[in-house]
Amino acid sequence: MKTIVIGVIGADVHAVGNRIIEYTLTREGYNVVNVGVLSSQEDFINAAIETSAHLIMVSSLYGHGELDCRGMRDKCNEAGLKDIILYVGGNIVVGKQDFKDVEKRFKDMGFNRVYPPGTTIDMVLDTIKADLEGLE
Amino acid sequence: MRCYLLVDFGSTFTKLTAVDLDKEDILATAKAVTTVETNIIEGYERALQELFNTIGGAISFEKMIACSSAAGGLKMVAIGLVEELTTEAAKRVCLGAGAKVELVLSHHINNQEIQKILDKKIDIILLAGGANGGNKECVIHNAQKLASSSITAPIVFAGNKDAIDEVTEILSEAHKTFFICENVMPKLNVLNIDDARDRIKDIFVKNIIEAKGIKKVEAIIDRVVLPTPHAVLMAAELLSKGFGDEKGWGDLVLTDVGGATTDLYSIAEGLPTQMNAVLSGLEEPFAKRTVEGDLGMRYSASGILQAMTPSDIEHYRAQGIDMVQECAKRHADIGWIPSTHEEFMVEDLLASTCIDVALSRHVGTLKSVYTPMGMMYHQTGKDLTRVGAMIGTGGVVIKSESPKQLLEQSLKHALKPHELRPKNPQYYLDQDYILSAMGLLSMENPTLALRIMKKRIVKL
Numbered sequence A: 001m002k003t004i005v006i007g008v009i010g011a012d013v014h015a016v017g018n019r020i021i022e023y024t025l026t027r028e029g030y031n032v033v034n035v036g037v038l039s040s041q042e043d044f045i046n047a048a049i050e051t052s053a054h055l056i057m058v059s060s061l062y063g064h065g066e067l068d069c070r071g072m073r074d075k076c077n078e079a080g081l082k083d084i085i086l087y088v089g090g091n092i093v094v095g096k097q098d099f100k101d102v103e104k105r106f107k108d109m110g111f112n113r114v115y116p117p118g119t120t121i122d123m124v125l126d127t128i129k130a131d132l133e134g135l136e
Numbered sequence B: 001m002r003c004y005l006l007v008d009f010g011s012t013f014t015k016l017t018a019v020d021l022d023k024e025d026i027l028a029t030a031k032a033v034t035t036v037e038t039n040i041i042e043g044y045e046r047a048l049q050e051l052f053n054t055i056g057g058a059i060s061f062e063k064m065i066a067c068s069s070a071a072g073g074l075k076m077v078a079i080g081l082v083e084e085l086t087t088e089a090a091k092r093v094c095l096g097a098g099a100k101v102e103l104v105l106s107h108h109i110n111n112q113e114i115q116k117i118l119d120k121k122i123d124i125i126l127l128a129g130g131a132n133g134g135n136k137e138c139v140i141h142n143a144q145k146l147a148s149s150s151i152t153a154p155i156v157f158a159g160n161k162d163a164i165d166e167v168t169e170i171l172s173e174a175h176k177t178f179f180i181c182e183n184v185m186p187k188l189n190v191l192n193i194d195d196a197r198d199r200i201k202d203i204f205v206k207n208i209i210e211a212k213g214i215k216k217v218e219a220i221i222d223r224v225v226l227p228t229p230h231a232v233l234m235a236a237e238l239l240s241k242g243f244g245d246e247k248g249w250g251d252l253v254l255t256d257v258g259g260a261t262t263d264l265y266s267i268a269e270g271l272p273t274q275m276n277a278v279l280s281g282l283e284e285p286f287a288k289r290t291v292e293g294d295l296g297m298r299y300s301a302s303g304i305l306q307a308m309t310p311s312d313i314e315h316y317r318a319q320g321i322d323m324v325q326e327c328a329k330r331h332a333d334i335g336w337i338p339s340t341h342e343e344f345m346v347e348d349l350l351a352s353t354c355i356d357v358a359l360s361r362h363v364g365t366l367k368s369v370y371t372p373m374g375m376m377y378h379q380t381g382k383d384l385t386r387v388g389a390m391i392g393t394g395g396v397v398i399k400s401e402s403p404k405q406l407l408e409q410s411l412k413h414a415l416k417p418h419e420l421r422p423k424n425p426q427y428y429l430d431q432d433y434i435l436s437a438m439g440l441l442s443m444e445n446p447t448l449a450l451r452i453m454k455k456r457i458v459k460l
Helices: A016-027 A041-051 A065-069 A072-078 A099-108 A121-132 B040-055 B083-096 B111-119 B137-147 B161-173 B194-211 B215-219 B228-241 B301-307 B310-318 B323-332 B341-362 B395-399 B403-411 B435-444 B446-456
Strands: A003-008 A031-034 A055-060 A085-090 A113-115 B003-009 B013-020 B025-033 B063-068 B075-080 B100-106 B124-127 B155-157 B178-180 B223-227 B252-257 B262-267 B277-280 B287-292 B365-371 B374-380 B389-393 B426-429
Touching: A003 A016, A003 A041, A016 A031, A016 A055, A016 A121, A031 A041, A041 A055, A041 A072, A041 B083, A055 A065, A055 A121, A065 A085, A065 A099, A072 A085, A085 A121, A099 A113, A113 A121, B003 B040, B003 B228, B003 B435, B013 B040, B013 B435, B025 B040, B025 B446, B040 B215, B063 B228, B063 B435, B075 B083, B083 B100, B083 B124, B083 B194, B083 B228, B083 B287, B100 B111, B111 B137, B124 B137, B124 B194, B137 B155, B137 B161, B155 B161, B155 B194, B161 B178, B194 B223, B215 B223, B223 B228, B223 B435, B228 B252, B228 B262, B228 B287, B228 B435, B228 B446, B252 B341, B252 B395, B262 B341, B287 B341, B301 B323, B301 B341, B310 B323, B323 B341, B341 B395, B341 B403, B389 B395, B389 B403, B395 B403, B403 B426, B435 B446
Parallel strands: A003 A031, A003 A055, A055 A085, A085 A113, B003 B063, B063 B223, B075 B100, B075 B124, B124 B155, B155 B178, B252 B389, B277 B374, B389 B426
Antiparallel strands: B003 B013, B013 B025, B252 B262, B262 B287, B365 B374
């Protein structure tokens, strides 16, 4: 069974969407490890180490995602999670910005997939499946 | 007269407690220096003679059971993967079993760390790592490291269940003594103490006390059943929860200041009481024990000095107390006993510092987070603010001229508002030092042990 760590990063307490993600991914047959709201990068990374996760899915709804996610890929590398797949989604930046720029910035930060506001977890299931296919 | 004899083989003293079953009370207590280096029975018999002198003649006992922290107690190493998760879980299991955690190792262990395990003469190794279904590579690596070393101490495996087959193969091929238990952290942030803790207790009773020369005493008493701190933890849990119709005291904190260590026990769920607090991190055990090896009244007196800030030391100097010298004196002469009022006062100050620092390391903390929804708090650890009872024990607290003041001073609530310390507890004193004995008695007769504790542990 593939393991996915999910949670809401930073000083963000939006719990409902995170529960929906947990529910959906569990239904799809993944081992979901939910670190919950108000989680730090370290909470995600520590959980991923102990559970040998394949993917970390970071949610951020309050606009400060860019600050909260900075350096996360470096920390993963430092923690030995070299090939872990990083997703991020929600209202990840402040205000209305061209999503192409936003996506580029997050990809430069080391995130593999970046999703704009309004993306539901159902819309991403095929991508998750494809990304995790063939991984041990 | 039907009586039980409860024995505590301590590192310094062998303490005897005789309980009268019919009167539901303590008949007498006695102590003598522990003689584990020569023959543990000698010290025991000296204490027994003293006990008979107090009673006024020899009596026979229906049951004689003992706990022990003699010959260095139970020395353990806790090995896990991530420091805050399985390593911390493993450490809590060791502490809950009444062990002294001499080493805490995380991630892949190396040769130097293997050497440390050998140098420290570790009694039992607790090997954890990985949630079930999670990482098993690390715990297998660590099992291989232990297997290829000259370590003979028993190994308790309580890591990722997926690794059990490989670990079993590795350790049995290397002819190591090992035991397989349930994972200490089966899921993220879920703590599972009982199985591994009970196994450690069994190994202690079957192997460790024999190796330490304590088992000899089973020729004259029934059996040695527990490490002493485990007995104290059992007593505290019983006193908190109650048994059957005999009500307990509810949430409580117990502090035991000794010569070498300061032990702190809390029996409480410790869930958030603060509005807008979110609990984070590894689950806390309901009955939690922490031990501070650097805080003690004699052997570890120098540690108290290190825990004081230069400002504290100056504060005491202004009052005419030279803490540097006071600590050095106690460290140099572990048999020193205070006699004057001033000396007792300094003992109280040092003891309250021990408890103060031990509390800081034991209780949970709040960290404020500004969110768009307003101020929120991260709670890590136990919230003990509403604990109703604080019990003091250990020589220095029992002999103190004003134990209540000593305990009150140690709380320092106003100075450390982010720490979730007890706020307005009722203070109690274990004046006869009976907790370990009552832990032992609780294995035979919990109601009786509870009644005696409620009678003998006095309100201050």
